[in-house]
Amino acid sequence: MIKHILMALCFLSLLSCNDNSNLVEVQIPEPEVIVQTNFADPRSFKATGLPFKLSPVEYSFDTFPDFIDGKTFEFHYSNIYLSYTNNLNKQVTEKNWETKKASQICKEINPEDTTFLNFAGGYYNHSLFFETLSPKKDTNPSESLNNAIDENFGSVENFKKQFILKGINTKGSNWIWLVLNNDQKLEITITLNEENPLMQKSTVKGFPLLCLDLWEHAYLLNNNPSKKNYIEAFFTYVDWNKVSERYEQLTAVNPQS
């Protein structure tokens, strides 16, 4: 009797499998973005302490050969950025500032506390920089950001020209930014060392939309250490989708948050 029941179940099971209406579509996972290269996996580097972690990047260090070579990028991320992050974690722990966001720390930090400021800015600036890069080439600003750029710079191409020119003509260890300033206008500005437009020391204050590291360590290990090429190539890899998201959030909710 049991044998007959089992045979009947098997038969019903086969019938069920042949019925296409019962088939369930299975999602096949996307392959890993990071492919095997001669460089370390960016995900293998971890900050020590809390609360700040390295901003994870979804690309290998040699993804942008015409912008930053893999050796320079690996050193920048796994040495310089990691060092700022670890040191910031130590500082916020000592000061009991662990619950504050990095942007909040940058706004509230005492301008005279240069060590803390250096670590906080070093972390915030590099995080934003690495997050803004993408292997997706030649993305475009959203309609509203495009309109704002047109209004403030004439066109996206004009904005890029002004940004590149200002960057090339800047000497020393700086960052260059596109900022939504406190008057709700878009502006290009330079900050010294690891300062940023959130800080009280900045001549132009506002919320950063994108930034480029102009320190020599960001591009000088490259075989062709041209600052001009570096700044120009930057725009090939700017992820305008992320920049636009920042802009939409700032203009839709609370520009000063």
Ligand SMILES: [Fe+2]
């Ligand atoms: Fe840097």
